[in-house]
Amino acid sequence: MITKRIIKGLHWLLPNRCLWCTLPAHQPQQQLCTACQNALPEFDMVFYHGNLLWLPAVQRGLPKLQADRLVSLSWYQQPWKLAITQWKFNQDLAAGQWLLSCFAQLAHNYQEAGFPLPDLLTYIPMPRKRQRQRGFNQAELLAKTLAEVWQRPVVALLSRKQLDKQQLNLHRSARLRNLRRAFQVSESEQHLLRQTESIALVDDVITTGSTMRFACKALKQAGASNIQLWTLAITESAAR
Numbered sequence: 001m002i003t004k005r006i007i008k009g010l011h012w013l014l015p016n017r018c019l020w021c022t023l024p025a026h027q028p029q030q031q032l033c034t035a036c037q038n039a040l041p042e043f044d045m046v047f048y049h050g051n052l053l054w055l056p057a058v059q060r061g062l063p064k065l066q067a068d069r070l071v072s073l074s075w076y077q078q079p080w081k082l083a084i085t086q087w088k089f090n091q092d093l094a095a096g097q098w099l100l101s102c103f104a105q106l107a108h109n110y111q112e113a114g115f116p117l118p119d120l121l122t123y124i125p126m127p128r129k130r131q132r133q134r135g136f137n138q139a140e141l142l143a144k145t146l147a148e149v150w151q152r153p154v155v156a157l158l159s160r161k162q163l164d165k166q167q168l169n170l171h172r173s174a175r176l177r178n179l180r181r182a183f184q185v186s187e188s189e190q191h192l193l194r195q196t197e198s199i200a201l202v203d204d205v206i207t208t209g210s211t212m213r214f215a216c217k218a219l220k221q222a223g224a225s226n227i228q229l230w231t232l233a234i235t236e237s238a239a240r
C-alpha cells in the first residue's frame with residue numbers, strides 16, 4: 001500500500017514519458033500515453049479468426065512455413081518497431097516489459113475467444129554468443145509469458161548448431177544455407193514431441209519467415225504434428 005503511494009507520488013513529481021510521443025503517460029508504469037495507446041495499430045483477432053494464415057496477404061508471403069496457425073499483434077510498424085528495437089538492441093527493459101504485457105493480453109484474448117491452446121511452448125534459440133552479449137533471449141521471455149497466462153510448460157525443444165557465427169554479414173543465399181541446418185531436436189525431446197498434440201513456437205518478429213520455416217521443418221521432422229507460431233510482429237515484405 002505504502003509502496004503504491006510512493007510510486008504514485010513519484011509519478012506525480014516525475015511522470016514517465018510515453019515511449020512514442022514523449023508526452024507524460026497518465027498512469028505510473030504505463031509505457032504509452034492514453035492517446036498513443038488508443039491509436040495503437042493491432043490486428044483484430046475477430047477479423048482473422050485466431051489464425052493469420054487465413055489471410056491471403058499473409059499466406060502468399062509465407063507459403064512454406066509448415067505451420068498450422070499464426071498469431072501476432074501487428075505488422076512490423078511503429079510504435080512496435082521502436083519498442084522491439086529498444087528492447088533488443090538498447091536493453092530498454094521498460095520497452096520489453098510493455099511488449100511482454102501486450103503479448104500476455106493477446107494470449108488472454110485468444111483464450112477468451114475459445115481458440116485451441118497448445119500443450120506446450122517452445123522458442124527460437126539464439127546463437128550462444130549473442131545471448132551472452134544481450135543477457136536474455138527475447139523469444140524465450142515471450143514464450144514464458146504465454147506459458148504463464150495458459151499455465152502450460154515451456155520446453156527448449158530446439159538447439160542451435162554453431163554454424164552462423166557471422167550470420168549478419170553473410171550473403172542471403174549463404175545465410176539460408178546456414179539456417180537450413182541450424183536447428184536440431186534431441187532424442188529425448190523427439191520422444192516428448194511424439195506424445196504432444198500441439199505446440200506453440202515463439203519468436204519476437206517474423207522478418208522473411210526463413211527462421212520460422214526451418215525451425216518448423218526441424219520440429220515436424222522430429223515428430224511435431226500441429227505447430228502454432230506466435231510472434232510480436234510480421235514484416236509486410238514477408239507477407240506479399
Ligand SMILES: [Zn+2]
Nearest residue numbers: 018021033036
Ligand atoms: Zn504518446
